[in-house]
Amino acid sequence: MERKNQERERKPKVVSLIQFKWRRTGQLLRRKLGEFADQPFFAQEASRARQAYVQGIDPSLVSEYDEFITERFFEWFIFDYRLSTGRTVIELFAESPDLSAEERELLEQWVKARLTLYEVKEILPGRGVVLQDLLGRRQVTVNDTSIAREIYPGMILLMRVLKVGDRHEFSTSGLALPAFCKDVLLARIEEVWGVFCRKRKLSLKEGLDLFLKENACLLNAWVIELGINYLFPRLVNDQNEDVQEIAREIVNTLLDEYGKNQEHPRSARRNYSWPTPECAQVADQVSEDLKGRGYNRRQIDAAIRLWYDYCLLAHPSFRKAAVWVASVVYTMARLEFDKKVNQHVLAEKYGVAASTISANFRSLCRTLELVAFDRRYSTRRPVLSGLYESYPLLARILKDLKL
Numbered sequence: 001m002e003r004k005n006q007e008r009e010r011k012p013k014v015v016s017l018i019q020f021k022w023r024r025t026g027q028l029l030r031r032k033l034g035e036f037a038d039q040p041f042f043a044q045e046a047s048r049a050r051q052a053y054v055q056g057i058d059p060s061l062v063s064e065y066d067e068f069i070t071e072r073f074f075e076w077f078i079f080d081y082r083l084s085t086g087r088t089v090i091e092l093f094a095e096s097p098d099l100s101a102e103e104r105e106l107l108e109q110w111v112k113a114r115l116t117l118y119e120v121k122e123i124l125p126g127r128g129v130v131l132q133d134l135l136g137r138r139q140v141t142v143n144d145t146s147i148a149r150e151i152y153p154g155m156i157l158l159m160r161v162l163k164v165g166d167r168h169e170f171s172t173s174g175l176a177l178p179a180f181c182k183d184v185l186l187a188r189i190e191e192v193w194g195v196f197c198r199k200r201k202l203s204l205k206e207g208l209d210l211f212l213k214e215n216a217c218l219l220n221a222w223v224i225e226l227g228i229n230y231l232f233p234r235l236v237n238d239q240n241e242d243v244q245e246i247a248r249e250i251v252n253t254l255l256d257e258y259g260k261n262q263e264h265p266r267s268a269r270r271n272y273s274w275p276t277p278e279c280a281q282v283a284d285q286v287s288e289d290l291k292g293r294g295y296n297r298r299q300i301d302a303a304i305r306l307w308y309d310y311c312l313l314a315h316p317s318f319r320k321a322a323v324w325v326a327s328v329v330y331t332m333a334r335l336e337f338d339k340k341v342n343q344h345v346l347a348e349k350y351g352v353a354a355s356t357i358s359a360n361f362r363s364l365c366r367t368l369e370l371v372a373f374d375r376r377y378s379t380r381r382p383v384l385s386g387l388y389e390s391y392p393l394l395a396r397i398l399k400d401l402k403l
Contacts, residue, residue, distance in 0.1 A: 037074070080115065117133075128142050154179030156182050158220070310364055324360065
């Protein structure tokens with residue numbers, strides 16, 4: 001009996017030693033792989049790849065967060081980017097003649113590893129985290145004690161997980177988003193994934209691996225912008241329409257959950273001395289339009305005040321009042337987070353181009369420095385009471401989100 005107990009006590013130590021060797025092999029292999037990809041031979045390929053990689057990311061973010069984005073790019077370049085030969089860097093590296101049997105075994109698994117979205121299900125103190133693959137639906141435990149101190153259950157991670165022996169590790173640092181981003185981001189990805197599979201006449205399950213392999217750059221761009229900005233920077237100036245739309249949908253989700261119907265206190269009515277008769281005409285038509293949409297007196301007053309302030313600052317000149325009526329109505333709808341007002345429907349109603357409404361909206365935002373929940377014009381008020389203690393990131397987003 002005593003001998004059996006001694007054997008049981010020794011067994012975990014033997015397993016740990018084996019896993020330690022695998023981990024050491026994995027560390028050395030990562031270094032070799034990085035050195036292989038950093039050869040001058042790949043310089044031109046890497047230059048072309050970087051141009052493709054940053055194409056969907058706001059240029060100001062690329063310059064401001066160059067080190068972080070470069071790390072993300074290098075990982076993508078190694079695992080996902082197809083060289084002019086049609087192969088990836090890691091596939092070429094796997095053919096190196098001087099690899100050990102253990103290294104070849106690891107690479108066989110790593111070549112198949114995809115960048116995907118995970119939800120943090122459980123934190124294992126001193127061990128790591130349990131993740132749920134949101135697209136592949138499998139659960140995996142990642143042995144990384146350092147990251148377990150920085151995340152919490154429900155968080156969404158964009159990561160690549162590598163198998164190392166009997167355990168799993170992250171390939172490099174990844175991207176994390178708050179839990180409330182899950183549904184909106186996942187819906188957008190599933191939409192693109194569905195179109196991708198239908199074009200190739202594949203089921204979602206059959207097409208998942210190929211979709212992730214060919215669209216890793218797209219997923220990176222979406223999550224990088226949302227992650228770096230914490231969803232709240234310059235939605236007006238952002239050139240990535242997908243990121244704009246995702247962020248707006250997330251804001252609407254937050255409003256639905258955290259008090260959309262709470263309003264700013266009533267503001268005093270004002271008499272306006274319009275700079276031109278055309279400006280006054282726009283104000284009258286905006287009032288009639290919003291009244292027809294069911295907007296209350298306070299909301300209509302705010303819209304007129306917004307248009308008056310803009311006229312004083314920008315001195316707009318125009319021939320058709322309809323252009324600015326549609327633009328002010330659209331801006332007010334955005335400030336009120338009214339999802340029923342559509343830019344294209346407005347353009348058709350007033351006989352103007354949707355692009356003109358968009359351009360005027362940006363001009364209004366820049367001139368008046370509009371922000372979400374703008375106390376000058378919006379009747380909506382974010383519910384921040386108590387959030388700073390329980391959910392500081394959410395409070396920060398709701399407080400500083402730009403329109």
